[in-house]
Structure formats: structure tokens, C-alpha cells
Amino acid sequence: MTLNSSAEVVTRELRGKVLLVTIDHAPVNALSADVRRGLLAAIDAADADAAVQAVLLVGAGRNFIGGADIREFGKPPVPPSLPDVCNRIEACTKPVVAAIHGAALGGGLEVALAAHYRVAVDGARLGLPEVQLGLLPGAGGTQRTPRLIGAQAALDLILSGRHAGAQEALALGLVDRLGSSGDILAEGLAYVHELLAAHAPVRRTCDAAALGERAASLAAVATARAQTAQKSRGLFSPLKIVDAVEAAIEQPFDEGLRIERKLFLQCIDSPQRAGLVHAFFAEREVLKAPETRTAKPRTLERIGVVGGGTMGAGIAVAALDAGLPVTMIERDDASLARGRAHIEKVYDGLIAKGRLSQQKKAEIMTRWSGSTSYDALTDADLVIEAVFEDLAVKQAVFAELDRVCKAGAVLATNTSYLDIDAIAASISRPADVIGLHFFSPANIMKLLEVVVPKQVSADVVATAFELAKKLKKTPVRAGVCDGFIGNRVLAVYRSAADAMMEDGASPYQIDAAVRAFGFPMGPFQVVDLAGGDIGWAARKRRAATRNPAARYVQIADRLCERGWFGQKTGRGFYLYPEGTRSGVPDPEVEAIIEAERARAGITPRTFTDEEIVRRYMAAMINEGAKVVHEGIALRPLDVDVTFLYGYGFPRYRGGPMKYADMVGLPKILADIREFAKEDPLFWQASPLLIDLVERGADFASLNQTA
Template identity: 75%
Template sequence: MTQSTPAPVVSSTLHGNVLVLAIDHPPVNALSVDVRRGLLAAIEAAELDAAVAAVLIVGAGRNFIAGADIREFGKPPLPPLLPAVCNRIEACSKPVVAAIHGAALGGGLEIALAAHYRLAVAGAKLGLPEVQLGLLPGAGGTQRTPRLIGAAAALDLMLSGRHASAEEAATLGLVDRLGTSDDVLGEGLAYVRELLAAGSAARPTRAADALADEAASRAAIDAARKQTASRSRGLFSPLKIIEATEAALTLPFDEGLALERKFFLECLESPQRAGLVHAFFAEREVAKAPETRAATARPIASVGVIGGGTMGAGIAVAVLDAGLPVTMIERDDAALARGKAQVERVYDGLVAKGRISADAKAAALARFTGSTSYDALAQVDLVIEAVFEDMAVKKAVFTELERVCKPGAILATNTSYLDIDDIAATTSRPADVVGLHFFSPANVMKLLEVVVPARVSADVVATAFEFAKRLRKVPVRAGVCDGFIGNRLLAVYRTAADYLMEDGASPYQIDRAMREFGYPMGPYQVVDLAGGDIGWAARKRRAPTRDPRARYVQIADRLCERGWFGQKTGRGFYLYPEGARTGTPDPEVEAIIDEERQRAGITPRSFGDEEIVRRLMCAVINEAANVVREGIALRPLDVDVTLVHGYGFPRYRGGPMKYADMLGLAHVLADLRTFEQEDALFWKPSPLIVELVERGADFASLNGTDA
């Protein structure tokens, strides 16, 4: 039996005197070594073939080239490297045209930038998203892009990692022509023939002059450097992108390329890249819950939201933004009016910032209705309860939902801590009850914990994941326990911080240390932002079941007893004079802390910032191991995604479990053993960590994936 030869991933076809190079490497035409070799060989052949007057590069399938081949991540690079391929395309003596449809991202856009002319059809998206993986464009992107479209526009694309539409790309000058149809081959051939008829020659992008206005270019670079220092604090690759772009302004092209390559390799070796790549893969893997494979999602055409407070209004906006109609239920007309006003305020803010048009706002609000009667929910497919965090209140809501909702309607609770199995027992249809734990503001925050009670049906869970995707959220499957994944870990993080505070560290030092670690805010800034009364209510709720052996720090209770709940009351751990959003340290709080130390018989000692970080991260890692061991989180990566997207854990560190692996679990266990001498109950090492260290394994081994 003869074996068939696989089709080449880069095919060459002569159309008259135009050589068409078609990249066909499913599923996304990634730049594998075979694609790189094929392109290089085809350009070399075209150069030598007298029958070829010009070259047209197109992608087969749905994309031009969607970027690097992720299957090659972490492996030794095989020649030819992408910079060499791009340089050879640009050096071709015959005009080379890239005709772009679908995605031209990362190295795919760098291939297009190396071509002499570019065409894009409607629906194409172009971008240089390497920053999201802790890298910078490494095949000339930092040198060709600013020369082509100027420093400001190039830095915006590279530092954000966003995708530009075909229309925006044409406006920027990133492409030379917009196609009038989606026939990318036909459009590309017509453009090449037009160029040949006009006598257009090869036009190296390196010769483009968008950096000619040196003062404007310098101003754009300086502005980007200043903005990055505040927005991307602690990140390595954004600063290297700016330095490389500056090199495009100050150095000859080949020297700029050499510096770009040096920076690219530095980024490649950075631990930040390892964390960001882990986060990238984990976000894709996290959606693969067992129920999504086992069941088909139910259709969702309309949604009810119960409660018009901050959370309910945010959920309503998220659903409206997904194009679905929303019915909001409130207890009376005044509360309903406030809920609708909250929704309108969100849209007014988006219009004011230029994020959406007034017509888009009107269209969204046209899908919004409100009622004070649960009967208005009779035909909705999904109801999300977002009322006060009190079991009796929530059970009363579900009793009403049991009465009015149609068979097959999904009944979801947005509870942050409460037992959803207990809530589900209120109804005769526990198979339809699921947790959808949004994070505030719900229309902005990406995380959605899908909390899976014991009696829920698989198709309801599958529907929750599909719904999250429709809302452009990152869903994480969580089991039922107090706080699920995220808030359970937050509680331990906060407890460890309270211990440090009572033992001698100030809340302001703790906050500063955690900001330096990479969190956008420290734990006590977060308390003041969320409202100290929320945590106070949770502590009072847990008081009857608190382990009598557990240490309990009362400092936050003393502040709450004075009505100091944070920003909304003008003071909490910090002072907020005249409605300020940023707090200043409060000497009275420090005096209260001193009094509490004396009451507890504690002689304060000093802590370095490094030890503060070690203790807080050990506490979180240890509890996260218990969360995985108990099956509350399916895998370590589910914990990582939860804390990155919902709790401000620095993305470039990958999440607490990836961070633990990078530290080395043996080091984490050694720290836990040391801290255990102070408090054997709180710092007891998780059996999972002990087991993994004993067999020389790490958390990644439990992910079942490269993430």
C-alpha cells in the first residue's frame, strides 16, 4: 500500500505572473517550523523564477496567520527563526503583498509587516498581543510598526495587546487597502495586478518614514513610559517594548532589530513570562468542566435579576451587554426606580467616556424592564438572585421562584458565601439550582464562579458555562463550601494579614508590601473599598461555629463599632477626607491597634516586607491546596484563574499555585513548618503539599495539562 504525501503547509500556485503562497496549517495557520521553512523556501524560489513578477501571501481557512505555534512554546527553537523569514520577505526584489482575512496576530502580523504592501478584508483583526505573554514582538514588530504608523499608534497596539479591525488598520496606515468583498484571494490578486500595472516596485517597510517627526515620536515614547509606570507597575516586557520602540527612533534598522532580539530573549527568560504563559493556558483550560463535556446547554433567551443594588444592577448591565432582555425585580417602586437608575448610570458613564454611542445605550435600555411582582418572571429562562447576603432572605426569594418560574427555568444565586445546597433544598427542583457568583462591578470583572451544588443537573452547569461565555466572562467551576474558592482564600489571606497587624506590622506597611508584590491594592485598602461592614457581618455570622482554639483578631471589629466602614463613611483603616478615593494613614487607627495589642498581651515586633509577603502567600497557598484536596476546585489552575481574575493576584506570577511551583513546594513547606511553631492550628501544612513534596511533584502535575 502506498502512503500519500501530506499536503505542504505552504503551497505555491502561479496565477499568471503572480505567485500565490497559501498557508494551510489548521486550525489557525500558526507559524510552526514547517510554515517558516515553507515561506522561506517559496520566497527564495520566487526570487529566482523569471516567470514570477510578484508574490501574494494569503491564509487558507479562517485566518491569515494567528501567531506563533503554541505547541512549540518552551521547546528549543528550530531554524529558520521568524526574524530571518521576515527579513527575507522584506528583502525580496519583487513586490510582496499580504492579503489578510481573519486573524493576523503576533508573528502573523510581523509577516504582513515584512511584506511590501498589505490588504485587509472586512472582519480581519490585526494585533501584536505578545505583551500578554510577557514578551515583545520579536521579528521586527517593534521596528517596522512605528516606522509604518508612528510611535504613538504602534505603542498603543503593542502595550495593550488589543486587536485592530481592518477599518482601523487602514486608518492607521497598518494596511494599504481595504477589500470590498470577503474574497481574499480575488481581492489580493486584483490589488497585485493593479500594483504591477502601475509599475510599483518592492517597498521595504524599514524605509517607511512615520517617525520623521522626531519631537512627536519622542513625546509619544515619553508619554507611554510615564503611563506604563503607573498602569503596568512591576511588569517587565512593557518597558522593553518602549525601549525597543525608542531604538526605532534612534538607531539604524539593523541595530534596532538586534536590540529587539536581545530584549525578546530577556523576556523569554523572565519568570514573568512563565507566569503569563501559565495564565494564558489556564484561562483556556478552565472552561473545560466535566459537565460541559457530558451535557448540552439549555437555551437562554431571557433573564431575570432579583435585586437592583450595586451587584444586581451590574449583573443586569452584563446581561444587557450580551444582547439579552432583562427583567429586574425589586420589593417596591422606589427600590425599582433606584435599580433602573443604577443601570442607566453605568451606561451614561460609558457614553461619557466614548465607549458606546447614545444609540447603543438606548438599545440596551430597551431590553430592560422592571417589576415589583415575581409573576413577571413566569417566562424567563434564567433567574439570578442578587439580594442581601442573608440565608432567610434568600430562601424567601427561592420560595417565590418555585411558585412563578416555568419548568426548566434555571434558578441561580449570586451568594458569596452561603450554602447553596441549603438554598436549593427550599425548592422542589434542586436540579435547576446553581450558583453564579459575580464579582463587583459585575459588568466589568471577568471572573464568574459557577458553584455546583450536590443535586444540580449537568445540563444546568453546562448552561452556566455557556452563559458565562456569552457574557465574555471567565468561568471557574467551584464546589460548595463557605466562600467557595475565592472568598475562602480571601478569608485566610485576610486572617494572616490580621495576625501580622496584631503582631507588629502596620496595616499601611502590609498594604505597601502586597502592592510591591504586584497586587493593585493591599488587603486593608480592599476592606475600605468593599466596606468594612460586609466582613463584620460575615464574622458575626461565623462566630457561633468558630473554632474556640482559633486566634481571633478584634481590631477590625473596633473600627466597625465606631461606624468606620471605609470609603463610604469617610474613614476605615484609612482616612478619606471630603470623599477622597485614595486614603491616608490614620493615627487613631494605629492607636486602636496598639490598645488591642495590649489587651491581647502581645509585644509588637517588626516585620520586613519580604516576610509579610512570605506569610500571606504561604497562608493562601496552603489553603488553596486544601481547596484542591477537598475537590472544591477541580485543579490547581482553577484556583489560579480565580485569584487572577477576581482578586487582583498579579497575572505575571500566574496565580498562587503556579507561584508556589516557581518558589518550589519544598520551600513553601519549610516556611509552613517554621510558622507552625507559632500557631499549629492556622499554619498546619496541607496534607496535599506534604504528599507532593514527599514524591517530588508539584501542583502543575495535578492540572492534567501543560497549564
């Protein structure tokens, strides 16, 4: 007997004594209103039918249940609510078994927790990632999880949003058994029949007793609250999660559910939720570039990397980790040996942390080969140049690639600033040249700016996006200009920070104000981390074309002239006592700043932290608007994703353009016009920003136009 319900996304079939309930809502079995209705109807049917002795919940396709239906985000709720569905599953008078394969995430895991027994197979991923969207599990997850696995384990799982594999889920007590085969239906049916044969009772998670001794559980909550307050720096939902788990310890189950719901609704209403949801959708939207819709990627089986420095080695590690063979080119044997050593150092670090075995490292390194001859790249499908940031040097490399690489090979440059059109124009196949701007460390940082020069072929752009997918990077399409999206905007808000420093704010106050806003580091800490010499070289390169009327703050140049390049030299804006990475303020730097103020004839004034952030953000937003206006970025959301993934912009604020929308564009424009009274050349409002304010529109209105 087969009964279909709710637009056939949930089907039920009587298999002997077992009602098999299958969720089949492609692509991930998300919990849409139809799925929720179907689950409710299935449990009602099971309770009403004397022939049913147990219920088995399974997911069709690759997952059990992938989580909430993102198509419902931001829309009015449609009944039945997920808490009602979970409570109904738990109240079923016949044993309900959840058979888990693939993803059981968010609401998917909450459905499984409401079942009476759980079986999982290898490859299953269980987690409650709601914190990443500014929420908490709102369908009993904060109440059932600690009752099932204890307060400490529950807090770790929910606050991190991480996924537990099947083995860990068994060890934690999230599931009752592991199936030995990959056939989830067979494993689920076998487990149900075993339970029926043993006359296993209905066993409700709300009655589970893993919370144990109240004092120990409350101590875990107190520790989590202290750590969360420190680590989550102003984030809203993590502390609400701690409150909800505390309610699981202190309150009866029904009261705990009521408190969870109240806290969940508070999270829904928080502005952080809007920023995190925007980030969630934006990072999916950036994957769609015009070229990826019209062109197919070229073959990507063998990668070449020219340059074995920090960046080249990081790119090589990212490719090796993706299973791609990598050929590295360096100018001599000693440089090549250093390049290999850079790569091995990354893997040795993972071995030291217990995250990689020696055997696995050896296996990975078999895919690496090195040469001092460009002829070793004749079979490469894509070559990434990662040499010194100098146009003539890069053009010389591309002349060699033009000579040796096969027809159709993609030739990529990792330049941060230089004119890729000029690089492409210098060889015989400009249609094959693209920019792939990785961020350091390239094996860790998620952002990849795909820089699209004038003459490039559409399938080369599609290949770059395909490479990003293989490397697990988030690609953002950018046009050619000095600095592309990220570094172009960075140069402007760095200038705003420099001007504030010369006008009276200390670099240490500016960094502290920017960190309080939510960035992991302030602008002067970033300079010290990256190396002051990099920015210095860029400033010297631009000196000939700089507008002589533009303000130019020389403080950073004074430090560089002394060889103070930041962490790598032991001092920059900060002092780095022997071996430390966290700097301390340097009185000598403050003396240099005072001397520079005097030389420039500036009487220093005080800045509030709030004024620092207003200027810093106005500069960032205004240049972001110019980047969109000029077509360097396709949409405002491309600027947002660039800053979320490459520059540490606080995710819960959604990115600079989303933040501007939340503050209100008229307010941002008013700030820019106020600051322009002091420096009209620097503070020229973007025509796009002016136009949006005049029309009463926002940046979000431009996000559908890729």
C-alpha cells in the first residue's frame, strides 16, 4: 500500500508492520511547508492504523533532511510549524526510528531528535548550524540535545554550528547505532524489526537523562557563557543559545520549549540575523557570473604554479588538497627546494596538530613535482603565476608560458594590483589570460577574486569558477582596475585611517575602534601582518600618477624607511617582542607620528571611537559604490562577499553595502558630505550613492542584475 501526501514530497508505504515514511523534496529534502504537513499526516496515520507497529523515517536522494527551506526565509510562517511537527513525532504512541544518511542538519537533526531511535551510516553529517544564520535551533534542538548528550557536548555542537560525522554522533549518543552497509533503507528496516522483536518501548528524548548532575551541567553553562561573551564579541544568538540550554537544565521540558521559542523569536528580530541571512544568500549568488551561464569550463586536471614563495606554496597546497597534480617552477634549485619546504611546513603543522598522518602527507606530496625549466609545464591545463609584484617580471614569465604551454591552457596571474590587460596584451594568446587573486594564506583564505580582462574568452572565466569550486574557494568576479575590488577599496579606507591618525587619533585607538565594530584586526595591525614593505612598494609605484593635490600621509613611509615592516621585522606600527605575534604599542612610533603632524602643520584633535568607525565605514562604502558604478563589481553583494571572505568584515553585519542599507543610505551620504567640508577631493560622493538616495532606493535593489 502506497499513500502520497503533500504534493508527494512525503510518501508513506506500509511494509509489513512498519510504516515507511520517505521525505523526497529535491535537492536536499529541505523542511518546506509541504514536507512539514506530510510528516504530520504520516504520524497521525501511524497512530490511527492498528496495522502499523512502528514508523521508519528516511530521506530520498543524498540526504536525510538538509535543514530549513531557504525559500521560506523572510516570508510569513506557514503552518504547521516545525516545533509542532517535532512534538507530534515525539508524542507518537508507536516507536519512530530516524534512519540518517547524508545531511541531518538544523531542523533535519531536530526531526531526528524527536524520533525515538536513530541509526546512521557512514557519510552522515549531523549538526545544528543555526548560529551561522544568527539563530538558535528553534524546534526543540536546545532542549532535546542536552537531555540526550549532556550540556557540555550540546553547547559545543550548537555554539560551533559544526557537523559531527556518524562515528562521532554514535560516541556522543546522538545516534543509537551505526549501520555497517551504505544502504540506509535496509539498515533502517533491520533496526526497526530488531526493536519490534525486542518489544522496545517508545523512548522519548524529552525524558532522556544525560544532563546528569545539575551542578556539573550549570558549571558547563557558566563556562560556555564566559567563553562565548569573549569569543562572539557582540554577536546576539550565541548567548541566547547558552540561555536556552540553561533552561533545559533548570526547567521542565515544556517550559524549556517555551523559553527556546521566545529566544528564537528574539533572534529572528535581531539586525544581526538580517546581516547573516544576506551573507548566506550572497555567497551563493556570487557563484553565478554571466560567463558561467553561457560557457563550459575547460579541462582542469593538471596545475602549474610559477613561484614557490609564501603565496605560490599556499596556492600549491590548495590545489594538492583538491587532489590535483601540481608542477612548481622556480628559477634555481635552491629556490625550488625552499618552495617545497614551504609546502611541507604547512603539512607538518597539520601533523603536529593531529589533523594529518605522515602517510597522508607522503601520498599528497607524490602529486607535487618541481622544475627550474618552464618546459615542465607543457601538459598543464592551467598555470598560475605567483612571482614578485612587478609588471616587467610578470610579463617575462608570461612570455615563457606563451612559449611552452599547450594550446587552450589557461594562463593566470595572481597579481594583487597590476594591469592584467597589459599582461594579456604582451603575449600571442590574450584570450587565455585571467587574474586569479588569491589571499594569503592561500590554502586557508576562502576568497578568490576572478579578475576578467577585456580580451578573455568566456570559457576561461568559467574555468576559473570551476577551479574555485575544486579548491573550495568562494569566487567573486572582478573587473580590471588598480586593486580590483578588495584592494582598491582597502586603499581608500586605509587612507581614511591614515588621515585620522595624522589628524590626532592614535593607530592603537583606530585599531581598537575597528575591532570593537567586529573586525578581527584593525588596519594598522593588518599592515604589520601583511608587511609594510608591500604597501610601500605600491605607494612608490603609484607616486608618478598620484594627484599632487591629494592628501598624502607619510607616517607609514617613515616606518618603512627605518626597515620597520611589521611582524616579520619585529616592529612596525606595533612592537613585537621576541617571538610574539600580538604587538604592543610603540612609544617611538607615537613620537614619529607627532613629528609628522608638526611637519604637516596639523594641530591634533581628539576622535571618538564612534567617529572613527563612521569615517572608516563611509570611505569603504563610498568606494564600494564607485566599484559597482564602474562595473568593476557586478553587484553590491559582490563587494560584500569580497569583504566577508578576504578582509575580515564582520559576517553578522552582512558586508559593507548591506551594512550601509541597514544604517540608511541618506545617513551615509550625509556623513560623506560632512567630511567633504575638510577634504573635498578625498570625500567625493559616488554618483551611484547620490542616485540611490535621490530615488529612495538601496544597494539591495541592484543585487539581481548580474
